[in-house]
Amino acid sequence: MADIATGTELVPTARQDGDAVLASIRGEIDLHNSPELRGVLIGPLIASQPKRLVLNLSQVPYMDSSAIAVMVETLQKLRKFGGKLYLTNLQPRVKGLLEIARLDSIFVITADEAEALTK
Amino acid sequence: MSDTPSPVPPFDPQTLAQTRRVELNITSDPANLGPARHAIEALCTVCGFDDKSTGEVGLVVNEALANVTRHAYGGAIDQPIRIIGQCPDDELQITIRDWGSGESPIVLPDAPHDPLKPGGIGLICLRQLMDQTIFTPQDDGMLLTMMRKRTRPSMERANG
Structure with a gap:
């Protein structure tokens, strides 16, 4: 297991675990800081072409469509090398937005990181 | 407009x-x-909206304002926006005025939304989460008026 430097408090922790990358995201995400999130997701977090990118959203009380767009773009890049995007520990408002956007069946949504690593 | 746009000032809950x-x-x-x-x-809470409905209205306002920045103002970050929210009775009314391009937003297509195609989620939020959404072109911009009754079910309850 090895830590991955993200260079932003928006993603305070990230680590490689076998063919998976696990990262925690922290804070409200909207058009103001979604470009910063994109820079991390599209950059260091998928640089190793992980089969699973697991994003722990337990500290994300809110996100908007610009954050969703970043995750969709990340998913599309992951798919090019057979990877999947897992979202864990969703808070109610984030879960609601994914349902409205009909993305709750596009991403793999799990209760926690442990489930994401076995599903 | 005569008012000088500024960062959002702190608001007094009692007021x-x-x-x-x-x-x-x-x-x-x-x-x-x-x-x-x-x-x-905060206004929604004062007006008796439950937490989920409050979150939905907040999301709608976020998406509407982001659309103004991206489309009406072409990404410029120093242009004026006036937001007025009020709920004199059982209905919340929000108006968002901009002095941008004045172009009507993209009309949602009849075809089902493709979740993997970018864009459009903001407008879906506006249409699905509010009871009424009216874009009124102005001589020098756009006025968006949105209404939502306090008794309207949130999306989760509406979807059963």
């Missing part, structure tokens, strides 16, 4: 409870999205 009205004159800087959303959510 909010008495007036049940919020007026914000802000710039189109995305840094103002969060504070503006929080102010409208």
